Amino acid sequence: MIVTEFPHYLNTANELRKHLIPRLETALGKFSKRNSAEVIQPVRTTVPLQKHSGFLGVMPCYMENDGILCTKLVSFYKRPAGSTLPSTQATVMLLDPEYGNVKVMDGEVITFMRTAAVSAISAKLLMRPDAEVLTILGTGKQAKSHYNVFTEIFQFKEVRVWSRSVDRADTFAGSLNGPVTVCKSVEEAVKGADIIVTVTRSTEPVLFGQWVKPGAHVTAVGACRPDWRELDDTLMKQAVVYVDSRESAMTESGDIILSGVEIFAEIGDVINGTKPACREKTTVFKSLGLGVEDAASAQLVYDKWKQC
Numbered sequence: 001m002i003v004t005e006f007p008h009y010l011n012t013a014n015e016l017r018k019h020l021i022p023r024l025e026t027a028l029g030k031f032s033k034r035n036s037a038e039v040i041q042p043v044r045t046t047v048p049l050q051k052h053s054g055f056l057g058v059m060p061c062y063m064e065n066d067g068i069l070c071t072k073l074v075s076f077y078k079r080p081a082g083s084t085l086p087s088t089q090a091t092v093m094l095l096d097p098e099y100g101n102v103k104v105m106d107g108e109v110i111t112f113m114r115t116a117a118v119s120a121i122s123a124k125l126l127m128r129p130d131a132e133v134l135t136i137l138g139t140g141k142q143a144k145s146h147y148n149v150f151t152e153i154f155q156f157k158e159v160r161v162w163s164r165s166v167d168r169a170d171t172f173a174g175s176l177n178g179p180v181t182v183c184k185s186v187e188e189a190v191k192g193a194d195i196i197v198t199v200t201r202s203t204e205p206v207l208f209g210q211w212v213k214p215g216a217h218v219t220a221v222g223a224c225r226p227d228w229r230e231l232d233d234t235l236m237k238q239a240v241v242y243v244d245s246r247e248s249a250m251t252e253s254g255d256i257i258l259s260g261v262e263i264f265a266e267i268g269d270v271i272n273g274t275k276p277a278c279r280e281k282t283t284v285f286k287s288l289g290l291g292v293e294d295a296a297s298a299q300l301v302y303d304k305w306k307q308c
């Protein structure tokens with residue numbers, strides 16, 4: 001059987017709350033237990049495509065007790081400013097662990113949705129409960145999925161967005177099904193914000209600690225190479241730092257490696273109740289993207305498709 005389309009009904013608040021988010025929480029909790037009967041998921045293998053300023057990532061995952069075998073191929077590129085080419089393209093393959101046959105799926109929507117849903121999990125656990133202002137830095141594909149998921153799941157008084165180009169930010173604002181304030185600078189966008197999502201392709205810091213309100217939560221989604229940054233050292237050092245995977249963070253995250261900060265916990269540890277959620281402090285969740293997230297999401301898509 002081959003599923004080639006991601007069912008878009010998973011985008012609704014009800015489906016996110018009832019299905020995608022709980023499955024991702026369960027998967028991240030299992031991952032953090034490091035029990036190989038639950039999850040085998042090595043750090044992504046990344047092949048540099050030097051000539052094209054890109055990378056090919058291979059992301060396998062086996063969840064024996066759940067009978068889920070999955071791998072993703074993802075290519076991602078540093079595109080020049082103004083390029084209309086996609087920066088990230090993915091194919092997720094769900095396999096039958098007994099027979100080894102492949103049930104191919106489109107991976108792009110899974111990547112958009114699961115990444116935003118994992119960010120929403122970090123916000124649920126680490127953002128202050130009275131959070132009113134959300135800021136999104138970047139106006140690409142992930143910015144859109146984060147806007148959609150965050151405004152479905154939470155209620156903010158204001159959502160702000162920043163892009164290097166005000167025209168792109170205006171176009172982005174016009175493409176949304178809800179209100180957003182377009183800001184001209186990062187400083188203006190993040191001043192007083194309770195939660196900040198960084199979803200840029202930047203390789204240098206764009207978010208500086210001096211602008212971030214004490215107690216704010218930052219979900220950092222871009223900068224997935226050891227020499228790429230989105231956050232500066234000041235922010236990294238003033239925050240309690242959470243990650244999706246310690247091994248991934250120590251291999252792939254410039255924000256972690258180059259700032260030299262200590263990782264406080266995996267988000268799965270907080271889900272498991274083995275590490276606290278320091279909501280009253282400034283927190284950073286560094287997301288690298290894990291095969292286990294794709295595996296849990298792909299299985300959900302497959303289960304839903306079988307029910308149709």
Ligand SMILES: NC(=O)C1=CN([C@@H]2O[C@H](COP(=O)(O)OP(=O)(O)OC[C@H]3O[C@@H](n4cnc5c(N)ncnc54)[C@H](O)[C@@H]3O)[C@@H](O)[C@H]2O)C=CC1
Pocket residue numbers: 076086087088111115138139140141142143163164168199200201202203204206221222223224287288289290
């Ligand atoms: N952690 C995870 O699980 C995942 C992370 N990613 C990463 O998230 C980031 C965003 O991905 P997409 O939305 O798919 O990319 P995209 O190409 O659709 O959007 C990127 C955005 O970053 C902006 N940008 C590019 N260079 C910049 C710079 N130097 N400074 C500030 N802004 C800049 C672009 O104008 C655009 O708004 C990428 O870094 C990607 O690698 C993507 C998928 C999963």
Ligand SMILES: O=C(O)C1=NCCCC1
Pocket residue numbers: 074076088090111224288289290
């Ligand atoms: O997990 C993913 O999918 C990605 N992570 C970082 C780079 C692009 C895709």
